[in-house]
Each structure stands twice: as C-alpha cells, then as structure tokens.
Amino acid sequence: MDEFVKAHYKLQVDEAVKALQEHGFDARFFETRDEAVSFIMAQAAECKTVGVGGTKTVRALGIVDLLDAAGKTVYDNWKLKPGTPEELQCRKAQMTTDLFLSSANAVTVTGEIVNKEASGNRTNSMTFGPQHVIIVVGRNKIVPDIAAALDRIERVAAPVRAMGMGRKTPCVKTGVCMDCDSPDRICRITTILHRNPLFTKISVVILDEDLGY
C-alpha cells in the first residue's frame, strides 16, 4: 500500500516542482533525508553564517548540529529565551546571513509558497537579505492552490503551532482557526511568494515523507 501512497504523492510533487521551477524557484525533490541533508550541507559549504527560522522540519533533519560541527555561525533563535535582547538580535542577524533555512506552511501545486507567522523574521529573511534561502518541506505540505494553502494553515499548521507554543487562543480548544483577537494570536503576517524574489535565490527542498505540520 505504501508504494501507492508514495506514487500518489509523487504526482502532486512533480506538478509542484514543475510549477515552482517555472516561477523561478530552484525546486527539488528528494526521496531520502540523507540526500536532502547532503544537498543542504553542500549549499552551506562556502557560507560563514546560517540563519535557522522557526522550523521543526529543518531541525528534524539534524541540520543545526551538522552546521555547528562544520564551524558555521548559526543564528538559531529557538536556542534563546523568547523576547530577550539576545533573541531579538538573533532574529535580526538571520536577515543578513549567507544562507537562511526555513520551512513553509504550505507549497502549492500551482507554484506558490505560503506562510503565516507572528513576528516576521522568518518571512522577511525568506524574501530579502540572505544570499540564499532553502525552504524544506515534507510532501504533506503540498496543496492544490493558494486557497487550499490558507485552509491548511487555518485547519492544521496554525492551531498545532499555537498548541506547541502554549498559547491561549481559541484554536487550541477548537482545533481550527477562529480568526481571534487574542493577545496570544500567532497569525499576524501572511506571505505568498508568487515568484522567486528578485535578489534572493530560493531553493525548495521537497522530501518524500510527511514532516512538520
């Protein structure tokens, strides 16, 4: 059965890769984690500084430890206490790194990258500043179009993230977005990358497994 699940996903992924490439993104599909990690580490080889945005996916691949071991200066704000001067400085530093690593909330079969977030360091760094951005996503984040991407964020990504952050938002109780006015609201910025931004190379690494939320 697994082979048919893989084959079904692959049809969607192939379409997404093609559309992303047509939109100027360097989109790639990897069947194994090892291949994806090798690609990312090869891209990091000449970099001195690497920023890591809010992403479980990149961390699940063990990339942060590999970058540390390779002697890179890694700006990882998840290692610092939120809201402290050091943590805010780390978020700012991400925006001028040689390489920025992140995930995305959704990637569309029609070739767009969609995100919602609270502070903006991740979405800012994705669009201007770092020389190269690598967005790593599991195949489960591929959706048909922008409407489906926003739906995925409201039904899955944002409520799960709010739960993980211990937020007191209505979605933590209902499991779906209630477009809240809570001071704990995490959905404060929405970005859609329609085409590769002018001065930033963006690679999209799609993995053949369900990863992240």
Ligand code: SF4
């Ligand atoms: S807007 Fe509020 S309710 Fe909706 S997903 Fe975001 S935090 Fe949850």
